[in-house]
Amino acid sequence: MTELSTMKKRLAIIVIAFSALCSAAAQPPVPKELVFAGDTISLTRADLRERMDRELLSFTYMHSTSVLMIKRANRLFPEIEPILKEYAVPDDLKYLMVIESSLDPTARSSAGAAGLWQFMSSTARSYGLHVDSEVDERYNTRKATVAACKYLKEAYAKYGDWMTVAASYNAGQNGISKKLADQHEDNALDLWLVEETSRYMFRVLAAKIFFNVPAAFGFQFTREDLYPYIPPKKIVTVNGSISNLVDFAESYGVSYAELKRANLWLRDSKLVNKEKRSYEIVIPDVHAQYYDPSATKVHNPRWVSYPIIRQDLSFQGALLEQ
Numbered sequence: 001m002t003e004l005s006t007m008k009k010r011l012a013i014i015v016i017a018f019s020a021l022c023s024a025a026a027q028p029p030v031p032k033e034l035v036f037a038g039d040t041i042s043l044t045r046a047d048l049r050e051r052m053d054r055e056l057l058s059f060t061y062m063h064s065t066s067v068l069m070i071k072r073a074n075r076l077f078p079e080i081e082p083i084l085k086e087y088a089v090p091d092d093l094k095y096l097m098v099i100e101s102s103l104d105p106t107a108r109s110s111a112g113a114a115g116l117w118q119f120m121s122s123t124a125r126s127y128g129l130h131v132d133s134e135v136d137e138r139y140n141t142r143k144a145t146v147a148a149c150k151y152l153k154e155a156y157a158k159y160g161d162w163m164t165v166a167a168s169y170n171a172g173q174n175g176i177s178k179k180l181a182d183q184h185e186d187n188a189l190d191l192w193l194v195e196e197t198s199r200y201m202f203r204v205l206a207a208k209i210f211f212n213v214p215a216a217f218g219f220q221f222t223r224e225d226l227y228p229y230i231p232p233k234k235i236v237t238v239n240g241s242i243s244n245l246v247d248f249a250e251s252y253g254v255s256y257a258e259l260k261r262a263n264l265w266l267r268d269s270k271l272v273n274k275e276k277r278s279y280e281i282v283i284p285d286v287h288a289q290y291y292d293p294s295a296t297k298v299h300n301p302r303w304v305s306y307p308i309i310r311q312d313l314s315f316q317g318a319l320l321e322q
Contacts, residue, residue, distance in 0.1 A: 027056060027060045027218075028060075028213070028216035030043055030052050032044055036092050036162060036205060036208060037093060037162035039162060041163065041205070051198065051199070052205060054202070056206050059207070060217045060218065065102055066210065066217065066219060067219065068103070069098060069102055069103050069210075069211075070214055070219065070225075070226070070303055071221075073299065074226035074227055074228070074229070074297075074298065075226075075229050076103055076105075077094065079142070080094050080097065083149065084145070087149035087150075088153070089149045092162070092208055093148075093162070093166075095204045095207040095208050095211070096117075099203045099207055100169075101115065101116045103116065104116075105139065114136065114138040114139065115136075115144045116141060116144060116145070117138070117144045117147070117148045119138045124137070124144075124147065127147035128143075128147055129144065133268060134272060135273075135279070137265050138265075139264035139265040140264075140265040151169070154173075155168045158173065159180075159188075161186070161187055161188070163189055163201055164176065164189075166188075166200065166204050167193070167201055168188075170196065170200040176191075179192075211300070214303060220304075221303050221304050224293035225304075226296055226299075226303065226304075228291075228292075228295070228296040229297065229299075230284065231285060232262065232282040232284060232285065233283050233284060235281065236281045237278060237281075239277070240273060240276065241270075241271055241273045241274075242270060245259060245266065245271065246269065254283060254286055256269075258289070259283075259284070263281055263282055
């Protein structure tokens, strides 16, 4: 091996070691406790701490997904949070939506769950959403969020604990109720569960930490990085049929693609609407869709200005004040 090759090899090792050191430094510490939906959850028990640690690691190293979630949240949270407040559901429950869909409004699972809240079609219908080949309200942000609020409040009335409600959102109320009864427990955090549901609860908790202090995970954003909320130009109420959505879009001065992006719940190129249901169709503001970083409103100042936190006490303080 030549001296030049040896030097290159050593340099490569140094670069890899330095990168690994920087990456390791980005993982936030596990807090001793965390407030979720008004309840303080202790994370000092070994199993709880290690489950939390695993999900914090995941958020740290799922770089593209973690970055996209913050970008999308700047657009979606201003629409979601008022609905949760309107239905008296704790704001922290929005993190279920984060874990369900990574804040992708077009998300659809291999099992058929769809939309931001990932409703199965049968569950969606039972909570008031219309789902067929032309209309799928699982993709309607407001209506799907209202349906989620109904589910969450119903589950809370049954369990009286929001983390158990979160577990039921993943595993179903019947499944969680049976586990609680069989294992003589009253809190899902103390249950022996399948890995998916067991991890789900801690993914939700990790999401809260990540969205409150992304800098602690090594992520820093500027205003220009965030996706802006795009307000509608107008909302048109339709009670009849629309034979051609391309023509309908053009009549309001927008393209078919622009209309579909603003109304993902419209699943066809027409709307027959035999049952004469009332639908609200968003007409997007074409000018507002053009990217203007200087006009982007930052929904959470911590996403762009919060310092990196490494001290345990400071980190916990940032979480507990929420």
